Amino acid sequence: MDLPNISTYLRPDDIQNITHWGEDWTWLAGGTWLFSEPQPHLTVLVDIQSWGWSEIEVKQDNLIIGATCPLIKLLEYPWLKEWTAGSGFKTAINALAASFKIVNLATVGGNICLALSVGTLAPLMIALDAKYEIWNLQGESRQVAARDFQLGAKITILQPGEILRRVLIPVDNLKWQINYQRFSIAATDPALAIVVTTKNNQQIRCVIGASVPAPMLLGEAENIETAENKFIAALDKENFLDNAKAGANYRRELTKILIKRSLSAL
Ligand SMILES: Cc1cc2nc3c(=O)[nH]c(=O)nc-3n(C[C@H](O)[C@H](O)[C@H](O)COP(=O)(O)OP(=O)(O)OC[C@H]3O[C@@H](n4cnc5c(N)ncnc54)[C@H](O)[C@@H]3O)c2cc1C
Incomplete structure (x- = not known):
């Protein structure tokens, strides 16, 4: 993909060599996203890979x-x-x-x-x-x-x-039990809902993503028996994404199913 507005490519040795910043500058890492779209708002790439x-x-x-x-x-x-x-x-x-x-x-x-x-x-x-x-x-x-x-x-x-x-x-925390659930219509499609649960001696945590604008910690529960009701009840307060890929109600119901699956897999 050509990035037509990019006029400057910087590859400094170190972050200390960058002394100022412009609103049309961006860090360049793997470039897999930056080079996938035209990015008309950008003029300077600062490559951090080295x-x-x-x-x-x-x-x-x-x-x-x-x-x-x-x-x-x-x-x-x-x-x-x-x-x-x-x-x-x-x-x-x-x-x-x-x-x-x-x-x-x-x-x-x-x-x-x-x-x-x-x-x-x-x-x-x-x-x-x-x-x-x-x-x-x-x-x-x-x-x-x-x-x-x-x-x-x-x-x-x-x-x-x-x-x-x-x-x-x-x-x-790496010793916690974990379960990661993701649903998309086809394997190569973006996720419509993601649920990650973890369990340790004190608590069970539940995080939702993809169905809401930003991933969020839905809650913490003391034991597996109370976790499902608590996490599902918490969904009522969330604003689910509502777009051509999937409606809000669909994403909410999907998230409920993934929570149940995730907790039973823990
Ligand atoms: C077609 C397509 C589908 C995709 N679908 C998914 C998907 O379903 N799920 C998913 O998770 N990802 C998806 N991605 C995103 C993919 O995972 C990203 O392209 C990738 O993670 C970005 O990593 P990168 O190192 O290439 O970042 P770049 O493309 O180099 O940069 C991406 C952005 O992150 C900024 N950035 C990079 N590193 C830093 C840093 N250290 N500090 C501050 N800012 C930084 C850049 O300035 C830029 O704004 C998709 C990408 C494409 C092209």
Whole structure:
């Protein structure tokens, strides 16, 4: 895809070499989305692929995933047996496996920051209570909970010039049981609804995505017996997407079914 308005391509060695930012600038990671549409509002691409932010490592009780880690690396990662939540990553990424190119080139940061309603990683990150580390051009960093990052379809809390540096998931949370449910009409279609549930000794968590503009933590329950009623009741307060792909009522009912399936699979 040609990007007709792009006049400048920057490939700095480091983020410190970027001293200012324009509203028509964008970070370029795997490029799988940026090069899939004309992007008439953009004139400058800042390529971050050479910054070596593709680590997957354990540090200070967190599994750290660098923003430019390609999705395929998570599929190939040797998840420890006790990290039961590793299966959630495999399901989430395999959901995109219809496109070999996307899984090989697209990055974790690109998937999260693009913030599509159908985003495959964000519901998983919220379910696992992940944190995102965000850097700005002044050399400052902050961490936000994954559940607070995405505000709507393609809307995040990122300010101009801010960048997602890495994702942090507490290693203990990787030991949670997890179940990832996704429904689409055809396997290659975007999801109409996603439900991710997790279970640990204290609680059961439920996150919904794809059926609503931004993924959200629907709730927490103390035990599996009360979880289903609690999560399904919480759906009444949500505004479901209503478009040509599927109506709001359909998405709500679908989400109910996926919640039931997910909880019974836990
Ligand atoms: C036809 C098609 C269908 C798709 N369907 C799905 C789907 O069903 N589910 C799904 O989850 N995804 C879907 N995607 C999205 C796909 O997963 C994305 O293209 C990919 O995740 C984006 O990753 P990337 O590294 O290529 O990002 P890029 O294309 O390079 O960038 C995407 C956006 O993220 C920003 N960005 C990238 N990295 C960072 C960072 N570290 N910090 C801040 N901003 C950043 C860029 O500035 C840009 O705005 C689809 C894409 C295409 C083209």
